[in-house]
Amino acid sequence: MNTSLIAGGIALLLAIGLVIGLGVLSLLSGAFHFLFASPKLTILKTLHGANGFAFAFTWNSAREPAKFDMIRFRLFNPFGSVTQVDVSKQFDVKDDNFALDLELGDSYGAFLKADNFDKALVQIELVSNKDNVTHQFEMKGAQFIKKMNDAKLSAGEFENGTSKTSAKPLYQTVERTFIADPLPTTNKVLKVATNPQFAEFFGGSGGGAAKSDAPTENFSIAKVWIEPGCIVCNACEDIYPEVFEVTADTCLIRPGAPLNDGLKIQEAAEACPVEVIKFTA
Numbered sequence: 001m002n003t004s005l006i007a008g009g010i011a012l013l014l015a016i017g018l019v020i021g022l023g024v025l026s027l028l029s030g031a032f033h034f035l036f037a038s039p040k041l042t043i044l045k046t047l048h049g050a051n052g053f054a055f056a057f058t059w060n061s062a063r064e065p066a067k068f069d070m071i072r073f074r075l076f077n078p079f080g081s082v083t084q085v086d087v088s089k090q091f092d093v094k095d096d097n098f099a100l101d102l103e104l105g106d107s108y109g110a111f112l113k114a115d116n117f118d119k120a121l122v123q124i125e126l127v128s129n130k131d132n133v134t135h136q137f138e139m140k141g142a143q144f145i146k147k148m149n150d151a152k153l154s155a156g157e158f159e160n161g162t163s164k165t166s167a168k169p170l171y172q173t174v175e176r177t178f179i180a181d182p183l184p185t186t187n188k189v190l191k192v193a194t195n196p197q198f199a200e201f202f203g204g205s206g207g208g209a210a211k212s213d214a215p216t217e218n219f220s221i222a223k224v225w226i227e228p229g230c231i232v233c234n235a236c237e238d239i240y241p242e243v244f245e246v247t248a249d250t251c252l253i254r255p256g257a258p259l260n261d262g263l264k265i266q267e268a269a270e271a272c273p274v275e276v277i278k279f280t281a
Ligand code: SF4
Pocket: 226, 229, 230, 231, 232, 233, 234, 235, 236, 237, 244, 246, 250, 251, 268, 271, 272, 273, 274, 275, 276, 277
């Protein structure tokens, strides 16, 4: 067999493979977006009679976040009469796929009745005045009329049958707050020294605690922090709210918390049922 023929065949297969590979890569990277996800105008059935025009406009609002607010019709009719018609209509701003049925007035009726309309060129523009974006669609007058006559769905039916796609967020925003949510009320009684109900117990005159009557000298601490595992029982905040702030799912040290009352911080740490409050004196 002719070796150059075989080599040519292999080279051809490799070239085809390369083209297919590049095509798949381009599709994956979104380079063909405008080919396969380009803006689309669908002509719908109007419920406004001769001066009405219903349509749906769909586009990738995640990639092109424009706010559309106007439709414009142009007729280029060099061999008929009228030779040029320009009709436009404003509508409420739309920032995602939408369908509308508009009453365009007598000038639109005149546009449709132009002599030689079938052979004229019809341009329909969807305009975003705010973002300075325009999408233009062109067709012959005959095609325009055929699309209107063939339309089966009204704007309302189109909207009902189309689930709008919301743009996926590009990234999640983590919300953080240093203001505690209101906590559920509880009847739990804390057995801590600051609770007057247990004053006797901590006073050393009764109960089982071996406490000295001698006042303990206070001290400042260098740092206080919360280790993972907080069960949001609220005990620490009940004891020392100027330092501890219990949120919906953890406990925080308030920014600028006073650190000169080491005894109170120590008391909160001792009251913590899971011992996640740590401090250095
Ligand atoms: S006492 Fe401990 S478990 Fe309870 S809220 Fe404070 S840090 Fe969390």
